Amino acid sequence: MKPFDYQRIGAVEEIDADAGERSSFLAGGTNLVDLMKHEIETPERLLDISRLELAQIEDGDQGGLRVGTLVTNTGLASDARVRERWPLLSSALLAGATAQLRNRATTGGNLLQRTRCYYFYDTARPCNKREPGEGCGALAGHNRIHAILGASEQCIATHPSDMAVAMVALDARVRLRAADGSQRELPVEELHRLPGDHPERDTVLQPGELILGVDLPAPPPGRHIYRKVRDRSSYAFALVSVGAILHVADGKVGSVRIAFGGVAHKPWRARKAEQALQGQAATEENFLKAADVELADARGYGGNDFKIPLARRTLVAVLRDAARATEESTP
The missing domain is CATH 3.30.390.50 (CO dehydrogenase flavoprotein, C-terminal domain)
Incomplete structure (x- = not known):
C-alpha cells in the first residue's frame, strides 16, 4: 500500500476545495481498503468521514424516508420502517455480502462500490477502467460475470451493488455536497454512468463531491x-x-x-x-x-x-x- 495522509473530518464544513481527485473519503472502508492494498486506488489523502452526523434514518416529506450516508447496511435493512414499507430495499440489502460486512458497509459507500471484474483487480492484466488505454482483457477473456447491456468496446464490467438496484426501482434520490459547499440532488438512476469511451468514470460525481444521503419517496403500491x-x-x-x-x-x-x-x-x-x-x-x-x-x-x-x-x-x-x-x- 502506498503512503497517504490521513485526516479525520469532524464536520462537512471541514471538507475544503483541496478534496479533489487525489483524495478519497473513508467511511466503512469495505471496498476502498481492499483497492488500496492492491494499489488500484492510490489516494494521496484519506478523509475519514466516519464520525460525521450522517448516520440517521429520519421520516421524510410526504411519507418518504431520509437515509444518512453513514447508515450501515445492517441498520438500514433492519429498520422497522424499511422492512414494513420498503421491503424491496431490505431484501436487497440482506442479499448482499455477509453480516460482518453489512455491519461496516455504509449507504454511501455501497453506492460507490467499484466493479468486481477479475481484470480490474489484477494489475498484471489490461483494464481500461484501471488504466485508460490499456485495453479490456475481459472482452476476449474470462467474462462469465460481465455485462450484457450498455457495455462498450472499452469495458464490459458490471456494477456489484444489490442496494442500488432496489433504490433505482424505488426512484430514490441522492443528496450531494461539492467541495465548495454547494449542494445538489439527482436520482440514484443517474448517479452511475455507462462506460462509453471513459470506463474509468463510474459515476457523475465531481472530484471532492460527497454523498450526504439518500431520500426514498413514499413506497409505491404493489x-x-x-x-x-x-x-x-x-x-x-x-x-x-x-x-x-x-x-x-x-x-x-x-x-x-x-x-x-x-x-x-x-x-x-x-x-x-x-x-x-x-x-x-x-x-x-x-x-x-x-x-x-x-x-x-x-x-x-x-x-x-x-x-x-x-x-x-x-x-x-x-x-x-x-x-x-x-x-x-x-x-
Missing part, C-alpha cells in the same frame, strides 16, 4: 420482490438480479417498476419492459413479451451468453410471483 441469482447462496455477487414492484388491479398491470442488477455497468432500469406491461393483462405471455422487449439489445461475449436467457427467466419468474401474491392479497 408487491415488492428482489431476486438474486448467484453461484452460491451467500457472499457472492449477482449473475442476474431483479428488483420489481408490481401492482395488479382487475387482472391488469396498474403500475410496475423493474430494475436489473448484474447485467450492466450500472443498475439497469427496465423502462422498456415497464412500458410494455403498463395496462396489459398480468399474464405470463405478456411478461415474456416485456422481457424480450427489454433484452432485445442484450449481447453476450462468449462466457456470459447464458445471462441473456437467465435474465429473461428471472424477470418472468419475479413478475409471475408478484402477480400471484397481489391476487391472493386482494379481498
Whole structure:
C-alpha cells in the first residue's frame, strides 16, 4: 500500500476545495481498503468521514424516508420502517455480502462500490477502467460475470451493488455536497454512468463531491420482490438480479417498476419492459413479451451468453410471483 495522509473530518464544513481527485473519503472502508492494498486506488489523502452526523434514518416529506450516508447496511435493512414499507430495499440489502460486512458497509459507500471484474483487480492484466488505454482483457477473456447491456468496446464490467438496484426501482434520490459547499440532488438512476469511451468514470460525481444521503419517496403500491441469482447462496455477487414492484388491479398491470442488477455497468432500469406491461393483462405471455422487449439489445461475449436467457427467466419468474401474491392479497 502506498503512503497517504490521513485526516479525520469532524464536520462537512471541514471538507475544503483541496478534496479533489487525489483524495478519497473513508467511511466503512469495505471496498476502498481492499483497492488500496492492491494499489488500484492510490489516494494521496484519506478523509475519514466516519464520525460525521450522517448516520440517521429520519421520516421524510410526504411519507418518504431520509437515509444518512453513514447508515450501515445492517441498520438500514433492519429498520422497522424499511422492512414494513420498503421491503424491496431490505431484501436487497440482506442479499448482499455477509453480516460482518453489512455491519461496516455504509449507504454511501455501497453506492460507490467499484466493479468486481477479475481484470480490474489484477494489475498484471489490461483494464481500461484501471488504466485508460490499456485495453479490456475481459472482452476476449474470462467474462462469465460481465455485462450484457450498455457495455462498450472499452469495458464490459458490471456494477456489484444489490442496494442500488432496489433504490433505482424505488426512484430514490441522492443528496450531494461539492467541495465548495454547494449542494445538489439527482436520482440514484443517474448517479452511475455507462462506460462509453471513459470506463474509468463510474459515476457523475465531481472530484471532492460527497454523498450526504439518500431520500426514498413514499413506497409505491404493489408487491415488492428482489431476486438474486448467484453461484452460491451467500457472499457472492449477482449473475442476474431483479428488483420489481408490481401492482395488479382487475387482472391488469396498474403500475410496475423493474430494475436489473448484474447485467450492466450500472443498475439497469427496465423502462422498456415497464412500458410494455403498463395496462396489459398480468399474464405470463405478456411478461415474456416485456422481457424480450427489454433484452432485445442484450449481447453476450462468449462466457456470459447464458445471462441473456437467465435474465429473461428471472424477470418472468419475479413478475409471475408478484402477480400471484397481489391476487391472493386482494379481498
